Amino acid sequence: MEVTNQRPAPDPETSWEIRKHTVWKTLWSLNIKLKLKHFLWRCLQNGLATKDALYKRFGIGNKVCQCCGEDMETIEHIFFTCPTAQVIWKIAPVRWEGLANLQGNLWRWWEAVLQAAKKSEGVGRIQLTANILWQIWKARNKVTFQQEITDAKNIVEKAQQEWIEYEAAMESDRGSNPDLEKATLIQQRWEPPKEGTIRINTDAAISAKMVRSGLGIIARNWRGEVVRAKGITARRKGIAATEEALAIRGALEMAQIAGWTTIEVQSDCKHVVSLINMDNGQDCSLQTILDDIDVQKGNFESCTFTFVPRMVNQCSHALAQFAVKATRDFEWEGSFPVWLSSLVRKDMGVVTPFCN
Numbered sequence: 001m002e003v004t005n006q007r008p009a010p011d012p013e014t015s016w017e018i019r020k021h022t023v024w025k026t027l028w029s030l031n032i033k034l035k036l037k038h039f040l041w042r043c044l045q046n047g048l049a050t051k052d053a054l055y056k057r058f059g060i061g062n063k064v065c066q067c068c069g070e071d072m073e074t075i076e077h078i079f080f081t082c083p084t085a086q087v088i089w090k091i092a093p094v095r096w097e098g099l100a101n102l103q104g105n106l107w108r109w110w111e112a113v114l115q116a117a118k119k120s121e122g123v124g125r126i127q128l129t130a131n132i133l134w135q136i137w138k139a140r141n142k143v144t145f146q147q148e149i150t151d152a153k154n155i156v157e158k159a160q161q162e163w164i165e166y167e168a169a170m171e172s173d174r175g176s177n178p179d180l181e182k183a184t185l186i187q188q189r190w191e192p193p194k195e196g197t198i199r200i201n202t203d204a205a206i207s208a209k210m211v212r213s214g215l216g217i218i219a220r221n222w223r224g225e226v227v228r229a230k231g232i233t234a235r236r237k238g239i240a241a242t243e244e245a246l247a248i249r250g251a252l253e254m255a256q257i258a259g260w261t262t263i264e265v266q267s268d269c270k271h272v273v274s275l276i277n278m279d280n281g282q283d284c285s286l287q288t289i290l291d292d293i294d295v296q297k298g299n300f301e302s303c304t305f306t307f308v309p310r311m312v313n314q315c316s317h318a319l320a321q322f323a324v325k326a327t328r329d330f331e332w333e334g335s336f337p338v339w340l341s342s343l344v345r346k347d348m349g350v351v352t353p354f355c356n
């Protein structure tokens, strides 16, 4: 509704307009895929073709939810009260239990989500929530048009996967800028190893809030091509040095499985690298891992460990960030996700021997 009169009185209408404006503004400024923004926008405008909406508008079809066969299929039913939706919000790593009383009105619920998320770890929670709503809608369409049921666990995993992939892609884009350019200027960028050697970069990431640790391991050959990449995820409150040491041990395991004989492991954790390189490095909390590394080292013709600055270690850093948010371990060999390949190209610097 357009407000055309000039009355200066601060009526409820005004605050409603302000609230609406804030919700739209926040929606468009979210760091999520454009298609998700459009989707949420349609949801909030009541523009989704739910059965209830179609019935009301055109008097066609029946209004009952095809998923449960119990209630009218309104947008709120799909997202909150349908039994599948209820399981989803129980198992999802993002919870909005405090907003249960607003579930009867998606707009108000979403407004409250935006408010609540301002407080703690907000951005990530909203992004994941948006992805969950989207996957619920996609699953609903599958039931409706293809009679295919997706279970709640798959819906949550899909949402989480798309969220972290998007995040990682953004990170790889950001990685292109100041740090790497600086690194190039001072001749500190990732360099391929000698022919015949595999260079493996490792890194760890810790999320105290999610109580998760992620390890990233990436192996490249003398041409700078990725040969394997891996992420290990764990539900534990990690300690930095321990996680870094575990990532290095993971690199040796990867190398052994792949059958490489000459390797160089790089980490941006000076402490752990120097402990490994010392003859008698001692750190009680790391001792078993250091011992493992010492034993595994003997399985290679050549196996060295070097410290590199973080800016030279961006690919494994991104993988570790990816792993910390992932629901399970992952490993790629032969073909790699686009975001990783682009990060690898950037790691090689703007001018690579293969492009020019």
Ligand SMILES: [Zn+2]
Residues within 6 Å of the ligand: 065, 066, 067, 068, 069, 070, 071, 077, 081, 082, 083
């Ligand atoms: Zn239902």
